[in-house]
Amino acid sequence: MVEKANEKALKDRLVFLENRLEEYKDSGLSLNMSRGKPCISQLDLSDLILGISLPDDISANEDLRNYGNLQGLKELRDIFSDIISVPSDCIFIGGNSSLSLEYNILSSFILFGALDSSRPWKDEEKIKFLCPVPGYDRHFYMAERLGFELIPIKLNNDGPDMVEVERLVREDVAIKGMWAVPKYSNPTGSVYSDEVIERLAKMYTKSPDFTLMWDNAYAVHDFYDDVKIASIVELCEKYGHKNRAIVFTSFSKVTYAGASVSAMGSSKENLDYILELMGMQMIGYNKVNQYQHMKFIKDYANLRGHMKRHMDILVPKFDETLRILEENLADKDIATWSKPRGGYFISFDLNDLSAKEVVQTCEEYGLILTKAGSTFPYGIDPDDKNIRLAPSFPEMEDLTVAMELFTSIVEYLHIRRLLNGKI
Numbered sequence: 001m002v003e004k005a006n007e008k009a010l011k012d013r014l015v016f017l018e019n020r021l022e023e024y025k026d027s028g029l030s031l032n033m034s035r036g037k038p039c040i041s042q043l044d045l046s047d048l049i050l051g052i053s054l055p056d057d058i059s060a061n062e063d064l065r066n067y068g069n070l071q072g073l074k075e076l077r078d079i080f081s082d083i084i085s086v087p088s089d090c091i092f093i094g095g096n097s098s099l100s101l102e103y104n105i106l107s108s109f110i111l112f113g114a115l116d117s118s119r120p121w122k123d124e125e126k127i128k129f130l131c132p133v134p135g136y137d138r139h140f141y142m143a144e145r146l147g148f149e150l151i152p153i154k155l156n157n158d159g160p161d162m163v164e165v166e167r168l169v170r171e172d173v174a175i176k177g178m179w180a181v182p183k184y185s186n187p188t189g190s191v192y193s194d195e196v197i198e199r200l201a202k203m204y205t206k207s208p209d210f211t212l213m214w215d216n217a218y219a220v221h222d223f224y225d226d227v228k229i230a231s232i233v234e235l236c237e238k239y240g241h242k243n244r245a246i247v248f249t250s251f252s253k254v255t256y257a258g259a260s261v262s263a264m265g266s267s268k269e270n271l272d273y274i275l276e277l278m279g280m281q282m283i284g285y286n287k288v289n290q291y292q293h294m295k296f297i298k299d300y301a302n303l304r305g306h307m308k309r310h311m312d313i314l315v316p317k318f319d320e321t322l323r324i325l326e327e328n329l330a331d332k333d334i335a336t337w338s339k340p341r342g343g344y345f346i347s348f349d350l351n352d353l354s355a356k357e358v359v360q361t362c363e364e365y366g367l368i369l370t371k372a373g374s375t376f377p378y379g380i381d382p383d384d385k386n387i388r389l390a391p392s393f394p395e396m397e398d399l400t401v402a403m404e405l406f407t408s409i410v411e412y413l414h415i416r417r418l419l420n421g422k423i
């Protein structure tokens with residue numbers, strides 16, 4: 001209930017915000033903060049790739065232009081090995097999308113089963129998948145469309161709620177796997193702790209072919225310090241579940257988002273099985289692109305330098321987004337938000353307002369945000385409170401306008417609700 005003394009101040013503020021929003025409406029904005037795309041100057045950082053030509057001494061047995069080498073160039077696998085902590089002979093290099101490698105693995109498991117399956121997943125009565133929430137919409141959509149039942153699991157700052165995970169996988173043989181974005185998770189920025197990673201590797205699962213879809217998309221996307229997470233593949237081997245984890249990553253947000261290289265890694269045995277599955281589909285991915293990436297990235301130390309240049313562009317945008325959130329919404333009991341130390345997103349949680357209403361109102365004013373609900377399985381946020389903010393793509397001036405507009409809308413809707421006695 002709003003006290004009388006407070007009511008006048010709130011009404012004045014509402015009028016102020018109304019006028020401000022009117023100005024935004026008149027200016028005919030068209031801003032998009034819906035996806036975590038690198039901006040143009042980030043893409044420019046990798047343009048030297050285009051000038052890298054093939055070596056003069058192309059030998060007959062490793063002519064990069066020809067068929068062959070399904071697993072991918074050894075030197076590039078060596079670089080990925082440092083990134084995902086999997087030996088380079090247990091790594092497979094893919095095309096420009098780690099998401100499509102993930103789809104490939106899951107659809108292959110449906111058709112043929114995983115290495116430790118007793119039958120193809122298509123012959124199981126039901127497949128269930130654990131989904132830490134809020135999480136990555138494309139993961140959830142893929143698993144839903146493949147026919148899995150999605151089970152949300154609360155994602156904390158240090159990873160998924162392990163008590164709940166351990167309880168569920170112990171009891172339910174239909175749970176065949178789990179999505180995990182272990183570093184700077186999309187959208188919360190959570191980083192799985194060593195303890196959580198160890199428990200995921202160690203836990204008993206009723207299903208012998210339980211698979212961790214370990215999507216380390218933001219493995220080298222640290223804003224400040226170089227954070228190393230525990231090696232899930234190593235720990236799974238240690239606890240006798242060597243085929244449990246498949247690690248995925250890509251250079252989508254290192255070089256070109258639409259034309260990079262991806263990689264996946266697991267135990268040697270599992271990698272051999274993956275090679276067999278991939279070998280049915282192709283003779284090999286694009287080795288010319290692999291060579292150009294290998295020459296451009298060179299090694300892990302050089303990669304860190306390159307990522308520092310990305311962060312020089314990205315971090316000021318996150319700082320600006322957080323500054324505006326802080327200045328306009330802090331201490332007003334309206335919302336909370338994540339303060340990530342890497343990755344591409346800020347996760348914003350409303351206390352009482354509806355995320356759907358906020359996103360829709362933003363759209364009416366010309367600001368497109370990620371669809372409300374999309375960070376949850378089936379696109380349904382049970383509390384209708386989470387909004388994913390993606391500050392990377394807009395130029396700085398547009399970002400400032402977008403965030404001023406966003407926070408004005410949130411505060412306006414909040415005060416209107418307060419005055420209507422709904423809070």
Ligand code: PMP
Binds near residue numbers: 097249252
């Ligand atoms: N995984 C996660 C967690 C992501 O956030 C993204 C990009 N938004 C991807 C995968 C897509 O990666 P790729 O371009 O390699 O398919």
